Amino acid sequence: MTLEEFQNELRLGIPDPLPEPQPYDPTVNHAPKRKDILTPAEKKLAIRNALRYFPAKHHKMLAKEFAEELQKYGRIYMYRLRPTYKMYARPIDEYPAKCRQAAAIMLMIQNNLDPAVAQHPHELITYGGNGAVFQNWAQYRLVMKYLSEMTDEQTLVMYSGHPMGLYPSHKDAPRVVVTNGMMIPNYSKPDDWERYNALAVLAHAEGVHPLPIVRLGVVGDDHTVGDHHARGVLVGRKQPKRMAGVHHERLLVGHLRQVFHHQAVLGPVLEHGAVATVGDQLVRMLGHSGVQVVLDH
Numbered sequence: 001m002t003l004e005e006f007q008n009e010l011r012l013g014i015p016d017p018l019p020e021p022q023p024y025d026p027t028v029n030h031a032p033k034r035k036d037i038l039t040p041a042e043k044k045l046a047i048r049n050a051l052r053y054f055p056a057k058h059h060k061m062l063a064k065e066f067a068e069e070l071q072k073y074g075r076i077y078m079y080r081l082r083p084t085y086k087m088y089a090r091p092i093d094e095y096p097a098k099c100r101q102a103a104a105i106m107l108m109i110q111n112n113l114d115p116a117v118a119q120h121p122h123e124l125i126t127y128g129g130n131g132a133v134f135q136n137w138a139q140y141r142l143v144m145k146y147l148s149e150m151t152d153e154q155t156l157v158m159y160s161g162h163p164m165g166l167y168p169s170h171k172d173a174p175r176v177v178v179t180n181g182m183m184i185p186n187y188s189k190p191d192d193w194e195r196y197n198a199l200a201v202l203a204h205a206e207g208v209h210p211l212p213i214v215r216l217g218v219v220g221d222d223h224t225v226g227d228h229h230a231r232g233v234l235v236g237r238k239q240p241k242r243m244a245g246v247h248h249e250r251l252l253v254g255h256l257r258q259v260f261h262h263q264a265v266l267g268p269v270l271e272h273g274a275v276a277t278v279g280d281q282l283v284r285m286l287g288h289s290g291v292q293v294v295l296d297h
Helices: 003-012 040-051 056-073 100-112 137-149 190-198 249-259 273-288
Strands: 125-127 154-159 162-168 176-179 216-219 264-266 292-294
Touching: 003 137, 040 056, 040 190, 100 137, 137 154, 137 162
Parallel strands: 154 176, 176 216, 264 292
Antiparallel strands: 154 162
């Protein structure tokens, strides 16, 4: 693949027509099969959540494919969309970006998915068994597309790997605002996390760490089952220390007001009653800051 072809594929996002299915590579260290924990109704919702990234014309074919992945692996990784180019951190000037920070984030993502670095590269898991860069390959492709378009006056917002979109901000704002694993230990248990991760409405992201030149806002990072000392907001390179506790709502809302200008936010599908509680805190905070939250397509 030439450099131009590589750059064009990053800019493309999810291709149409879709790439052909790829064979399962037994030489790669794969994630173990996850617990079969979803009810039949929840499995349908998990497939619907996966299909939201694709035009309706592909739904019939992909629904069957995603159902098979969910049955076989316990998660929907969308192996079909895994890039065929070699995954590694290239020189920063080879990334098709409009600002240096976006190129640095693209480099960081590909480094974390390098088979020499990642624990389960084809499942987008960097380390720790569950520490995922993204939940599926559609998210990877969309984020790389957004980063190729980002200017230094925009911010990419992500919800557990799901890209909500690019929003107007300013040069001193974080280039990316990320929220991960929004679960409260006192009111949840391991099976709750398994269920919501299988539904693709939350993730425990360990593969997204900032480079020195990148401003990255992290909201609710590591609020997962059993973690009573969760890390809070990463303010930026001038203030690198994390502040404990996402309950400092005034700090979060004030930050979001700098990033957003009453833009609509596309969030994960949270129709299931129990699942809706997972995203409730983020949705409430966004609503208080004057940001419209869209929960479904």
